[in-house]
Amino acid sequence: MATAATTVSHGVWSEVGTLRRVMVCRPGRAHEHLTPTNCHDLLFDDVLDVPRAQRDHDLFVSLMRERGVEVLELHDLLSDVLDIPEGRAFVLDRRVNHAAMGVGVAEDLRAWMEEMPSDQLADLLIGGLVSDQVPSDVFGTCIDPYHVNSDDPELLIAPLPNTLFTRDNSAWIYDGVELSSMFWEARQREVLLLAAVYRFHPLFDYTYRTWLNTLDEDTGYTFIEGGDIMPVGKGVVLVGMGERSTFQAVSRIASSLFQAGSAQRVIAARMPKERAAMHLDTVFTLCSEEVVNIYEPVVREMEVFSLRPDDSQRGGIRVTHDGGDFVGTVSQALGVHLQPVTSTAGRYGAECEQWNDGNNVVALSPGVVVAYDRNYSVNANLRAAGIEVLEVPSSELGRGRGGSHCMTCPIDRDPVY
Ligand SMILES: NC(=O)NCCC[C@H](N)C(=O)O
Numbered sequence: 001m002a003t004a005a006t007t008v009s010h011g012v013w014s015e016v017g018t019l020r021r022v023m024v025c026r027p028g029r030a031h032e033h034l035t036p037t038n039c040h041d042l043l044f045d046d047v048l049d050v051p052r053a054q055r056d057h058d059l060f061v062s063l064m065r066e067r068g069v070e071v072l073e074l075h076d077l078l079s080d081v082l083d084i085p086e087g088r089a090f091v092l093d094r095r096v097n098h099a100a101m102g103v104g105v106a107e108d109l110r111a112w113m114e115e116m117p118s119d120q121l122a123d124l125l126i127g128g129l130v131s132d133q134v135p136s137d138v139f140g141t142c143i144d145p146y147h148v149n150s151d152d153p154e155l156l157i158a159p160l161p162n163t164l165f166t167r168d169n170s171a172w173i174y175d176g177v178e179l180s181s182m183f184w185e186a187r188q189r190e191v192l193l194l195a196a197v198y199r200f201h202p203l204f205d206y207t208y209r210t211w212l213n214t215l216d217e218d219t220g221y222t223f224i225e226g227g228d229i230m231p232v233g234k235g236v237v238l239v240g241m242g243e244r245s246t247f248q249a250v251s252r253i254a255s256s257l258f259q260a261g262s263a264q265r266v267i268a269a270r271m272p273k274e275r276a277a278m279h280l281d282t283v284f285t286l287c288s289e290e291v292v293n294i295y296e297p298v299v300r301e302m303e304v305f306s307l308r309p310d311d312s313q314r315g316g317i318r319v320t321h322d323g324g325d326f327v328g329t330v331s332q333a334l335g336v337h338l339q340p341v342t343s344t345a346g347r348y349g350a351e352c353e354q355w356n357d358g359n360n361v362v363a364l365s366p367g368v369v370v371a372y373d374r375n376y377s378v379n380a381n382l383r384a385a386g387i388e389v390l391e392v393p394s395s396e397l398g399r400g401r402g403g404s405h406c407m408t409c410p411i412d413r414d415p416v417y
Pocket residue numbers: 042043044162165167168187226227228278279281282400401402403405406
């Protein structure tokens with residue numbers, strides 16, 4: 001096994017306490033499948049220089065390791081799971097079937113994949129597979145309609161370049177995890193891989209709770225992505241409802257948390273439905289107990305609602321409208337005076353810094369964050385507020401519109417308040 005097999009209890013108890021263990025996903029094969037024609041459908045704004053993106057990501061990972069964080073990699077975790085016959089069947093039953101690729105093709109592909117080394121299979125499941133990339137002796141003639149005399153062979157397995165953003169496809173909230181029900185089609189296949197990891201990897205000992213898992217259900221309007229979820233401490237969870245996450249999902253997660261006694265209040269911010277502010281963490285990330293990095297033009301537009309357990313209500317949840325002061329509401333709930341820091345590069349500069357994930361930083365411990373190097377103003381202002389800012393190169397990784405907060409899924413993090 002490529003990763004530790006010890007079983008421990010996991011949990012994320014804050015946004016800024018010491019980060020002990022985190023999951024990332026290195027760029028690779030999936031990003032080699034990005035083209036100028038398909039990148040927008042795949043939620044990237046450009047194609048990538050993949051070797052350079054890998055170098056930059058490796059640098060990000062070493063920086064976290066140097067600070068004592070245990071960094072797990074999704075390809076490795078998935079590969080471990082695929083070594084387990086039930087784990088491999090769980091994934092292949094749901095990914096390689098008649099609905100996905102047709103009769104005959106599915107059987108042939110499955111037989112090939114059953115024999116494949118786990119690391120290679122993990123790479124295909126994340127990175128994608130085009131019909132003409134499969135060795136010719138794998139298929140009979142059933143595959144011919146997919147690519148014979150075609151310049152545009154069909155995808156058998158869709159590439160998942162947004163697995164780079166491990167923040168979103170699952171999220172730990174205190175002592176449990178939610179498996180995201182993702183909004184855009186381009187990301188909906190990611191969650192199966194995470195579900196397999198949490199269910200079969202020996203690192204997870206089955207003692208954790210699951211707040212939401214819509215893998216095998218018709219999700220309706222239940223959409224939630226981890227970039228919208230922040231377990232900040234004191235039994236409070238912040239949630240964004242913007243381009244993607246919906247009240248349907250937020251109320252279901254709140255209900256699970258309240259029933260387990262793992263949280264007492266969910267503060268939900270309704271945000272504009274726009275790509276630049278696709279998740280709460282694109283406009284609001286905590287840097288220490290008191291310093292918060294915000295993009296004020298969006299934060300000022302938020303409407304704030306609180307969900308609390310209340311047995312006198314049908315459904316067991318009471319919802320209040322708390323007004324429009326998100327930072328003030330969060331400060332009050334945590335009993336601290338949050339100090340907002342923002343870009344002062346002017347109206348145009350600040351908008352560009354937000355677009356380039358200037359407000360999306362991940363804390364490694366209270367007051368120490370990782371940020372993209374190109375956001376000069378907001379990084380300087382964070383330093384002036386006493387924050388240690390560790391910079392990583394942004395030119396390649398930033399093309400997917402996600403920063404260090406988006407590229408990390410904390411699995412173990414200490415409380416602070
Ligand atoms: N938490 C985040 O804001 N994640 C960034 C996700 C970027 C990705 N290209 C997406 O559109 O989903």
